[in-house]
Amino acid sequence: MSNEDTKSEDEYSLAAKTPKVAVAAPDLPYRPRDPKAYRPKIGLIACGGITASHLRAYKKAGYDVVALCDLIEERAEKRRAEFFPDADVTTDYRRVLDRTDIEVVDIATHPPERLPLIEAALTAGKHVLSQKPFVTDLDEGERLVSLADQRGVRFAVNQNGRWAPHFSYLREAVAAGLIGDVLSVHQGVHWDHTWTKGTPFEAIRDLVFYDFGIHWFDFVSTVLGSQGRRVRRVQASRSEAKGQEVRPPMLAQALFEFDGGQGSLTLDAHARFGPLDRTYIAGTAATLTSTGPDLGNQTVTLHTKDGAATPTLEGAWFPDGFHGTMGELLSAIEEGREPRNSARENLNSLALCFAVIAAADDGAAKVPGQVRRLPEGAAPLATTGNRS
DSSP: OOHHHHHHHHHHHHHHTSOOOBOOOOOOOOSOOOOSSOOOEEEEEOOOTTHHHHHHHHHHHTOEEEEEEOSSHHHHHHHHHHTOTTOEEESOHHHHHTOTTEEEEEEOSOHHHHHHHHHHHHHTTOEEEEOSSOOSBHHHHHHHHHHHHHHTOOEEEOOGGGGSHHHHHHHHHHHTTTTOSEEEEEEEEEOBOGGGTTSGGGGOTTIIIIIITHHHHHHHHHHHHTTTOOEEEEEEEEEOOTTOOSSSOOEEEEEEEETTEEEEEEEETBOOSSOEEEEEEEESSOEEEEEEEETTEEEEEEEETTEEEOOOOOOOHHHHHHHHHHHHHHHHHHHTSOOTTBHHHHHHHHHHHHHHHHHHHHSOOBOTTTOOBOOTTSSOSOOSSOOO
16 A cells, blocks of 8 residues: 555545534524613614615614605605604705704715715714715725714624624634634635626626625624734636626635635625535634525534534524614613724725725735725716615
8 A cells, every 4th residue: 555545544534533423502692782771763864775674673673763864755755654654754864963862873875975974974973884885995984983983973884794693603603712713714605696687786897796795805804803813915806607698797706815824705696506605714723614505594513623513593694684783883882882893893894805806906916905995997986776
């Protein structure tokens, strides 16, 4: 028997020795949380499609939405009839900001219209939850964060994917030190996104990286951030799938480098059959996996030397993600601390996203933070509706 044959058998024998015994899953705080007593009056600015998920979550949580604003009055009227029949309706956002009884404002417009609204709300002394991505320019984002500090208010971003049950449990497990130091973070999403053909989403060149992938960039950023680490360099590419009819490239991938580790993200948005969503996080002490056919059906497993732990997760991204973002903001206000989904912290996720898109543009590796703006052409100046 050759040395190579012996080596292969040894490798296989090590794999065979990996424990497959089921062990109890750690109890982690992955569910959305509410403030103990703080129930401020909330105003919503912009009532497009995605805000049904906002309001459905707020109503279920018992939050007090008292004003609904949209340039198209019928949209606001519809949301009032669906969720908060006693709320005031207006087409002028200034009427919302002028109300002294409203302490928190949820701003759900698109980025170009959003920036002046955020600035006005912070200047008016309101706590703000902004739709993601909250800016397309990191310098503008830093300016708004500084304004919030000056006004003494909390400023958070609606990165609702953070409270998707599987993402939240994985992140909490890493933050709790259950896997030791992170060595790798690999994610692959294979699904059919061609439903966007003929919709306003088709106008977004980087539909896959920018509009969809921002949740995964945020996941990588916050998982590493829980250990005080950041991605230091990225490489990326995008291309059209053979036979695709929708305009934006449906194939995109990125590679990440961080101190002592690496990561990857593969986005196949033209996979019409056999969808798959998988996350793999290896650490020095354990490994985490999450696998399923889609975002709503995931099985999470913690693999340790003692065995495999598979928690039974409750909830779903929609609407729990929206409960989580607002609940965290309200809890932070009540407790006098920075929200975990703060705009300040979210700038790291945006820096990663911008760097990836720039790397895909010219094929050269990029350093997150050095690409200060969303590369030109990545997204239209405005679209209709609202995004998640």
